[in-house]
Structures are given as C-alpha cells and as structure tokens.
Amino acid sequence: MKETSKNFNSYDEIECPHCNEELGIEGDDLADLITYWGENGSIEWKCNGCDEEFVIKEEVSRSWKVAKTDEDLD
Numbered sequence: 001m002k003e004t005s006k007n008f009n010s011y012d013e014i015e016c017p018h019c020n021e022e023l024g025i026e027g028d029d030l031a032d033l034i035t036y037w038g039e040n041g042s043i044e045w046k047c048n049g050c051d052e053e054f055v056i057k058e059e060v061s062r063s064w065k066v067a068k069t070d071e072d073l074d
C-alpha cells in the first residue's frame with residue numbers, strides 16, 4: 001500500500017526546468033497528461049511559479065503482480 005502511494009506521487013509531481021519548482025498536477029490537468037502508453041507526445045505547459053513555458057512528455061511503465069489469491073498480493 002505504501003509503495004502504491006509513493007508511485008502515484010512521483011508521477012503527479014513534475015519539476016519546472018526553468019525554476020526547479022515542484023509542480024503538483026491534479027484533477028483535469030492530470031487527466032490531460034495521462035494516456036495508456038504515453039501516445040500523446042509532448043504537451044506544452046506553463047509553470048505557475050515562474051510563468052515560463054516548457055513541455056511535458058509522459059512516459060508510461062506498467063507492471064502486473066500475480067498471486068494465487070487476493071490475500072497473497074499484499
């Protein structure tokens with residue numbers, strides 16, 4: 001459970017390449033960025049810290065965990 005939330009945090013926060021501000025992305029903004037396999041290419045973004053523009057390219061990795069029962073997954 002801990003690992004899941006850590007993974008989530010690492011992809012809903014990006015660092016502005018201009019001012020190095022950590023930008024939290026949430027809600028509709030996050031929905032704009034997330035695809036199945038990163039097929040959207042790069043998306044233009046504006047930093048709400050320094051107002052500079054930059055591009056975000058989504059990189060997707062997905063993994064599966066297999067067990068005999070639900071209990072064994074934890």
Ligand SMILES: [Zn+2]
Binds near residue numbers: 017
């Ligand atoms: Zn910035």
